[in-house]
Amino acid sequence: MYYSRKRLMDDLPEEVTAIWSCTNEKCNGWMRDNFVLSARPTCVQCNSFMEKGEKLLPVLENANHKQSK
Numbered sequence: 835m836y837y838s839r840k841r842l843m844d845d846l847p848e849e850v851t852a853i854w855s856c857t858n859e860k861c862n863g864w865m866r867d868n869f870v871l872s873a874r875p876t877c878v879q880c881n882s883f884m885e886k887g888e889k890l891l892p893v894l895e896n897a898n899h900k901q902s903k
């Protein structure tokens with residue numbers, strides 16, 4: 835059934851996630867805070883500075899554990 839796949843997507847839990855977004859208003863680049871290694875990240879698309887924010891995103895199960903230990 836086609837429904838089962840869509841159902842699965844709908845069931846993905848979402849949470850407010852810390853992200854960095856590009857300060858360049860012509861660019862919509864952003865990245866998850868989990869993936870940022872620098873204290874002052876720059877945009878991978880345009881190299882502008884990024885500012886911290888929040889976004890509602892599907893939960894990534896293993897993202898948090900990548901860096902720890």
Ligand SMILES: [Zn+2]
Nearest residue numbers: 856861877880
């Ligand atoms: Zn950018």
